[in-house]
Amino acid sequence: MAADSGTAGRAGATDRILRYTKWVALIIIPFLVVAWVLLYLLPGNTEQLFAWTIAPPLTAMFLASAYLGGIVFFVNVLRPNKWHHVRYGFPAVLVFATLLSIATFLHWDRFHHGHISFIVWVTLYVVTPFLVLGVLIVNRGQDPGVPDERDYALPLVVRIVLAAIGLCAFVAGLFLFFSPAQTIAVWGWPLTPLTARVAGAVLTLPGTVNVWMLWDARWSAFRWVFQAQLASLVFIVAALAIRRDDMLWDRPSAMLFVGGMVFSLVAYVAFYLWCDSRARALAATAEPL
Template identity: 65%
Template sequence: MRADDRILLYTRWVGVIIVPFLVAAFVLLYGFPTRTDELFAWTINPPLTAMFLASAYAGGIWFFVQVVRPNRWHHVRYGFPAVFVFATLLAISTFIHLDKFHFGHISFIVWITLYIVTPFLVFAAMIANAPADPRTPEERDVRIPTFMRILLAVVGLAALATGIFLFVVPQVAIDVWAWPLTPLTARVCGAILTLPGLVNVWMLGDSRWSAFRQMFQAQLASLVFIAGALAIRNGDLDWTRPSTPMFVIGIAVSFVVYAAFYLWCETALRRRRPVVSSAPHD
């Protein structure tokens, strides 16, 4: 069993393969959200949904860049289960709603190939690298206090529950969501919301800041672009629904909480002052 905490070459190549597709999708969806009928794998309306998906890709770009560069496995470990579930849910959504896609379009060919292959690539990386994490703090690390980990896990579980709701019962979600959805886009939005949930729940069993630092950088990047999308496409929001102010406030509060948490941990890290936690790190 390896205990050197290195990222395998195979895993880095997975990142090398995925990053260009994420960049291309982000540019198309965030830069041209009103032109998905001609540029993307399927027509996404309203454009806010396209930008919401692009925001997830923005975080994914940051995450997989960390996978590609020289790094330690435990720095990115908890992102892989989230990516696996996200990619799997998008693959399922694609086959459930196959009639909504632009058959023959290059973006559709890339989309379906990517989401058929990615879950297997990511799962293999998880299995191959798992033994590399010695599950001990780095020499210069911060222990996250228990109450902070519980708070962030609760935020993540709320996002996860909402994501499952959107994916499993899209017809019900359509009637209450903050902006217009179709069954396909409801499931896609649900898949997006599972990402922060499946990262944050791992905090209940691991208190190392080094294991979550780069994950939270990716989540903050996504939140910044989501906030930008809400500002740019505010006309797509349905303010007659109670879920709309709840969603907007939820994004704002999440950003403030995440940013404050990140700055607190970084300040403690710069001071090299370990934070004592009553809970075990593993």
């Protein structure tokens, strides 16, 4: 039985992921995999291996956790899937990639010029915003605005709460990005103006996803993107545990950040499992006896 999506059906929409979109995912995934390996598994070697030196290693692992979420997301784009299952992840990728592109040129002197990783980094963040913008343009009108056959309509109060949580993360991310000097003094681990902007870009991701819940109640429209967010959260929490000595525990923001990440992980897991169970229950009641 289809759940009420809260959106109107659109005539002529095929809800398929176009070939261009899959090619974009196929191009981006290898770069994300390499970056994740370098930053999460070898976070202390960025001076030799990466486009710029990232210190402390916790910041490298924090960025790598976002890349892992990107891997999960783009793999779901490559799977046999529907456009409305993944569409809300692309605005988040667009904002994230654009902010990192801006940060690169604002801190041009901090990069390892001539290093292969620098060339790849610059190429990726100059090109990716345009590739992702192209995805949003070519897929415009592909979502029919109707739920899957087995779907669940998210309650309005739940959508408002998640959108509010996402908005808080988004605002915090923008503050980090546009006012790095003010946040460096109070952040939970050491930052530079460049790493503050990078951390801010990472924090914009959940907000850019969750805000769409105010207009779309379909669980199917967020399930696959939430898988990516969950993957990121798991590795962020693990990084905070592994690199706990990088934290400035005398600052209240350190414990607040750790507590917020742990709470978010638990809440997101519970939310994901609850929505999946409700979707299965609705599907079971629709089965003929």
